[in-house]
Amino acid sequence: MPDRRTTAVLDLSGLDALVEVLRGQGRTVVGPTVRDGAVVLAELDSARRLPFGWGTEVEAGRYRLVPRADGAAFAHTTGPQSWKAFLHPEREKLWSVDRGADGELSVTEERPPQPSYAFLGVRPCDLRAIAVQDRVLAGGRYPDSGYRERRVGAFLIAAECTEPGATCFCVSMGGGPGADAGFDLALTEVVDADGHRFRVRSGSDAGEEVLAAVPHHPDDPATGTAARSAVDAARERMGRAMPPVDLRALLAGSLEAERWDDVAARCLTCGNCTMVCPTCFCTTTEEVTDLTGDHAERWQRWDSCFDLDFSLLHGGPVRASGRSRYRQWLTHKLSTWYDQFGSSGCVGCGRCITWCPVGIDITEEAAALQAETSAGLPHDDREEPRR
Amino acid sequence: MTSTAWDSALGAEHRARLTRIAREVSFPAGTRLFEEGRRADRFWIVRAGTVALDIHVPGRRAAVVETLGRGELVGWSWYFPPYEWHLGAETTSTVQAYEFDAATVRLLCEEDAGFGRAVASWVGGVVADRLRATRIRLLDLYAPYGSGDLT
Amino acid sequence: MTGVPVPYRVVRTRPETADTVSITLAPAGTAALAPFTPGRFAMVYAFGVGEIPVSVSRIGAGELVHTVRSVGAVSAALCALRPGDRVGLRGPFGTGWELPRAAGRDVLVVAGGIGLAPLRPLVLAALAAPDAHGRPNLLVGARTPGDVLYAKQLSDWAAGGGPLHCAVTVDRPSPTWRGRVGLVTELLNEAWFDPANTTAFVCGPEAMIRATARELVRRGLAPDRVRVSLERNMRCGTAHCGHCQLGGALLCRDGPVIGWDLARDLLTVREL
Known part of the structure; x- marks a missing residue:
């Protein structure tokens, strides 16, 4: 199949359907949700668990949730966790060894079946971070097999940034609030007089397939313009910047x-x-x-x-x-x-x-x-x- | 092959000058070349064999602090007043060496400023090398846990 | 996860000094690690205690020797092994000494303390291929005469007669020691090498490495022809754990053997 890449529009029920389709594929859907006064990453049984109506106010050494009148789901900044908590977990068993009566050692490699993840709402900065960890953990002479399996099996749904925080500086690191590549699907949230919706672009065959299974509307110029201008505006509203030097x-x-x-x-x-x-x-x-x-x-x-x-x-x-x-x-x-x-x-x-x-x-x-x-x-x- | 002192530190001209006043000497193993506190009126450059520098400790065999081999200068106390040896020296094998009269060399240094500077820099370099080596040995690096206590 | 330890059997052990033991290992079953070259290391696993990086000190047919100094929990457990005991091995990891770098050149091996262990297989390899290089030299520094590793082999070599120029010096002589006393660099005058055409291989405590490499460069060796083996904390051996960083180098991957041209700047920054 030639690289077919579709752009479409999901409404809220489309977003619900997206999670259902992914769960129906046997995937563990992980995304942002509100817990303990923060937007954390956790398994989602429904898109309804997303932090609708919550924004974040951040500064150096400060993080607060703030309610948003527009009900947006992806208008928060990055929380205390990142996707490495799932791809490169905090604690992992490497092997076990049993010593027999004769002193013989039998070593068993720990290779549990890895979950098939779908990450919903991966920020463009975090997409790049995943690519960085790919190079570290799976790109060298000794790829980490567990990481690689989890990574290869993961379905990535980016959420472009429209509300950068005061501590954000991705643009000065060569990134940006928009997602160009490295995702299966990319969402851009638009909330305006025409309603609450998500412009969605597929970035892989797997993404194309999932999108086809989810009820969606065709892309329309108004949504496209609104999405692009929100992301462009975000690029100009980075809270911080690295000095422009090597x-x-x-x-x-x-x-x-x-x-x-x-x-x-x-x-x-x-x-x-x-x-x-x-x-x-x-x-x-x-x-x-x-x-x-x-x-x-x-x-x-x-x-x-x-x-x-x-x-x-x-x-x-x-x-x-x-x-x-x-x-x-x-x-x-x-x-x-x-x-x-x-x-x-x-x-x-x-x-x-x-x-x-x-x-x-x-x-x-x-x-x-x-x-x-x-x-x-x-x-x-x-x-x-x-x- | 190189050596720290003699060939590389002194130019050919100055080396030739020293060689002209050198006496070729040979010592059997176990010869005491000098003793701590005595007049430092000679020095040697080892051509073959080894010389041990030692410090006398009552009730024990003299403690060897360093050995010197081929190409090395034996003795530098002759260069600095009051011209007294700080250590003892003993050959630990048959040693062939050039022997020099200290007073003659000092006189040459006074008469010829260029030669004097060359000798000063050579002797100073030897002392600096030994100091560096001694400082590293002071660390006792090969001891368990390297240099000193665990912090 | 990047591979599990392969069980090896302790064939024999040999105390080298009061705190150092050479352990000869052979595969316990059919699985064996890929062949080692001198300077590379294995992660050696002591059952129930942990894993440490140890260079090979001899590479035999179907056997590996590791010389281990007891300085921590795992090394103490390894030093206490008895014939028939089992350990696990992962590897080979890291860069080796790469003897071919010395092809056609004089070989100058300078070892301090336990640093002789990873250099021994290099000396043996150089002796096994005499036509490939100029004259091999082995200069060894140790704390006391009782701390000299492989003492019998060294004294045979030092007695001369063979192609190897071998000399040993100690920091602190015993009353019966008739050999050299001083820093290992003081043995350089009597070694036979042409500084313009020599590759040097240096291993020992870091301060000894620095002093030796500096002296060799002063004598005219090109910095990249002075190969040094460095030590940092290592947990994985596979460039994933981050512990063995020294500036831009991951020593388990880019080292432990690197050129003095790279090492020089890394070792002069404190706490890098």
Whole structure:
């Protein structure tokens, strides 16, 4: 079949039908929903669970739900979770080992059947984050089989951004509120005098197939124009921006910057930024044994480069200071990620800013490093004694 | 093959000048070349064999702190007042060496500023190398857990 | 998940020093890992305790030797293994020493402490292919005479007669030690190599690596011809866990052996 790509319009019942069709395919549909005062990602049994009528108000170190009169479902910003919670889960069993009476070890690889996910409402920044994790976890010489299976089986429904938050800066990271590729279906929500509806574009054969099974209206010029202008307007309303410089080079050249001391004085090294970051992938392992002593399990769980043990060698941690751990995180994210995986590790989603308990702002830190670097001479030269 | 001191640190001209006043000497293993506290009136450049530098400790065999092999300068106390050896030195194998009279070399250094600077930089370089090596050994890097206590 | 440990059987163990043991392993069943080359490492799994990266210290026919120093829970468990016990192995991982880099050149191997373990198979490989290289040199630094690994083999080599120039120096001599005392770089004068045509392979504690590499470059070796093996925390071996980062390098994938041209800048930034 040639690449047929359809654009159509779904109304609210069409959205309901979309979830039903996906569930009917045996998929676990995951999407945003309101819980505990936040928009979280959870399994949805119906599109009705989407956060209709909720927006978010975010700032550095601040996140609040605010009701919206228009009843929009996708007018919130990213929440504390990202899709990595499903594709690269927080805790995963790797293998189990049984020791027989003769001392023989039998190792069993943990390969449970992976859920077939449908992610509903993936923001364009998060689409890019998934692509980043694809390169890290499935793109190298040793693909992570569990990740790959979950990823290959996942059906992605993007939701273009029309209400960027104050901590959003995807445009300055080379992304944007619109979705161009990497999705099966992309939705753009439109609420106006003509009603509440979703312009939908298919981006894959699988998307085409699902769309065909869902009652929809043909694309119409008014909806198309409204959708495009809402996304275009969002592009101009980003709350923040990275300094328009080569961040990779900036960070590579800033390893001894004084700014690290400044940010280290504020950073609690709590690791929240790494937990909420949609690309942070680091893990550690745990060995678990049962009471018989003849059964052991190897578990993998998320780890954070802010943890003191993260860099532990037999002599002690390599990165003992908070300064060095913050520097590791930011330098990895914006610079050495290119060396390791061929792209930036930052997609500009703003979660690390929103969920930092002391409001450290990655864009402000980058700008400060830029200001320090462009102030010219390194410290030693500036401090040359006067003659 | 290279050596830190002698061939690379001194130019051919200065080296030739030193060689002219050198005496070729040979020592059997176990020869004491000098003792701590004595007058440092000579020095050597090892051509073959090894020399151990040691410090006398009461009730024990002399503690060897470093050994010097081919191409190495043995002794630098002759260069700095009060010209007294800080360590003892003993050959640990048959040693062939060039031996130099310290007073003569110091006099040459005074008479010829260029030669003097070259020798100063050579001896200074040797002392710096030994200091660097000693500092690294001070770390006791090969001990369990590397350099020092766990934090 | 990127592969599970393959069960291996402990064929024999051999104490090397007070805290270091060489463990000879052979596949417990029909499954075996792909062949190792010198400098590459395995993730060695001690049942119920955990996994650590360990380089191969000898590569035999159907056998692998790992030399392990007891410094933590897993290494202590590995040092306590007895013949017949089982471990799990994953690998081979990482870059190796890549002896062909020294083709036609003098080979200069400089080891400090346990750093000799990953270098031993390289020396053996160089000796096995004498025509491919210039003269091989092995310079070894150890803490005390009792801490010298593979002491019998080294003393045979150091006695001369073979093609290998081998010398050992210690930081702290025992009363009966008749050999060299000093930093391993002090053995360079007597080694036989042409700095303009030599590849050096260096492993040991990081400060020893830095001092050695700097000295070799001062003597005229090109920085990329000084190959160093670096150590960082490793959990996975497959470039997924993020622990072994050193600047832009993931040492389990891009290392552990890298050129001094890359390592130099990485090792001079504190806490990188």
